[in-house]
Amino acid sequence: MTKQCYLRGFGSFAPPKVLTNDDLATFVETSDEWIKTRTGIEQRHIVDPGQCTSDLVTEAAKAALNDASLAVADLTHILVATFTPDAYCPNTACVVEDKLGTKGLMAMDMSAACSGFVYGLQVARGLVSISDNATILLSGAETMSSRTNWKDRNTCVLFGDAAGAVVISPTPGPNCAELIDVEVSSDGALRDLLTVTGGGSSMPYTLDQPVPAEHFVMMQGREVFKHAVRSMTSVCETLLERNGLTNADIDLLIPHQANMRIIDAVGKKLDMPEGKVFVNLQKYGNTSAASIPLALADARAQGAIKPGMTVLLTTFGGGFTWGSALLKFL
Ligand SMILES: CC(C)(COP(=O)(O)OP(=O)(O)OC[C@H]1O[C@@H](n2cnc3c(N)ncnc32)[C@H](O)[C@@H]1OP(=O)(O)O)[C@@H](O)C(=O)NCCC(=O)NCCS
Numbered sequence: 001m002t003k004q005c006y007l008r009g010f011g012s013f014a015p016p017k018v019l020t021n022d023d024l025a026t027f028v029e030t031s032d033e034w035i036k037t038r039t040g041i042e043q044r045h046i047v048d049p050g051q052c053t054s055d056l057v058t059e060a061a062k063a064a065l066n067d068a069s070l071a072v073a074d075l076t077h078i079l080v081a082t083f084t085p086d087a088y089c090p091n092t093a094c095v096v097e098d099k100l101g102t103k104g105l106m107a108m109d110m111s112a113a114c115s116g117f118v119y120g121l122q123v124a125r126g127l128v129s130i131s132d133n134a135t136i137l138l139s140g141a142e143t144m145s146s147r148t149n150w151k152d153r154n155t156c157v158l159f160g161d162a163a164g165a166v167v168i169s170p171t172p173g174p175n176c177a178e179l180i181d182v183e184v185s186s187d188g189a190l191r192d193l194l195t196v197t198g199g200g201s202s203m204p205y206t207l208d209q210p211v212p213a214e215h216f217v218m219m220q221g222r223e224v225f226k227h228a229v230r231s232m233t234s235v236c237e238t239l240l241e242r243n244g245l246t247n248a249d250i251d252l253l254i255p256h257q258a259n260m261r262i263i264d265a266v267g268k269k270l271d272m273p274e275g276k277v278f279v280n281l282q283k284y285g286n287t288s289a290a291s292i293p294l295a296l297a298d299a300r301a302q303g304a305i306k307p308g309m310t311v312l313l314t315t316f317g318g319g320f321t322w323g324s325a326l327l328k329f330l
Pocket residue numbers: 029030031034035038039114153154155157219220221222224225228258259262286316317318
């Protein structure tokens with residue numbers, strides 16, 4: 001039987017170093033005007049050398065635990081959604097477990113690209129259902145700069161580094177949200193439109209080989225754009241219909257922060273007024289799996305989310321993967 005499931009603490013962390021559009025224009029042929037008009041992005045945060053995904057998750061996790069008034073010792077599971085892990089092995093969740101100073105937890109990474117956090121909500125919901133008393137740290141985190149081809153202006157202007165985290169449990173707490181429902185989907189036939197294949201088993205490296213372009217994000221931007229709008233819209237419609245709701249019942253839409261034009265198109269198709277669509281993309285760029293939990297934490301901090309609000313999340317990413325989740329803030 002499905003148990004009730006609550007998001008109890010919200011935290012985020014972006015590395016302090018900021019790369020503005022003007023900074024980018026010093027080493028790649030682009031301009032602040034082009035980037036702002038085509039994407040809405042003004043700047044992105046980038047890690048310093050030596051800083052990696054587990055560092056970002058650890059900071060976001062501490063903030064989320066603090067927000068939930070919970071301790072590291074309360075955690076039973078650590079789930080990290082990322083496709084830019086510290087390493088193939090060990091997984092980032094184990095590194096985070098150690099950095100938080102705990103052990104003995106179920107610690108696992110999940111990969112669904114930008115949809116990783118919403119996929120993670122579905123996994124966490126399942127774990128809450130089958131566990132006696134799960135207290136799950138779920139983070140979406142990326143060090144996109146480690147997989148960015150800084151010579152490719154088509155992609156390097158889009159991404160940024162950050163982590164967001166929530167604590168999920170079967171019991172409510174102050175300022176929490178009930179996870180009402182989640183819908184996730186995918187279409188692997190479209191996998192070649194957004195890839196990072198280099199170093200995987202389909203394209204293994206050999207010693208002394210120079211790093212190929214495939215080590216970095218490669219994307220057919222226009223195709224991705226079309227599918228993103230279509231999938232993010234339809235998955236929201238599915239979720240709303242299943243829960244007997246209409247767009248008028250939604251107080252705030254938090255879409256994956258990929259591109260302002262995608263966000264605008266999804267908002268229009270769902271008939272959501274601009275003021276009900278949360279945007280923080282201008283500050284962070286596309287932080288992939290971190291985008292939704294970072295936006296959730298930001299929205300909470302800015303007072304854009306208040307008790308009683310119904311919030312709809314929607315996301316899209318490589319794979320292709322996509323999904324939507326419905327939250328009721330208490
Ligand atoms: C990437 C994206 C912003 C490009 O915008 P677009 O309007 O489709 O632009 P195009 O790719 O058609 O390129 C138009 C021109 O701008 C140029 N261009 C591309 N990137 C540029 C940049 N950073 N600066 C200046 N010019 C650039 C192209 O070379 C092209 O020039 P050409 O006409 O001389 O060939 C857009 O396709 C997009 O947002 N796609 C979705 C990306 C995304 O969000 N992915 C993640 C999903 S999870």
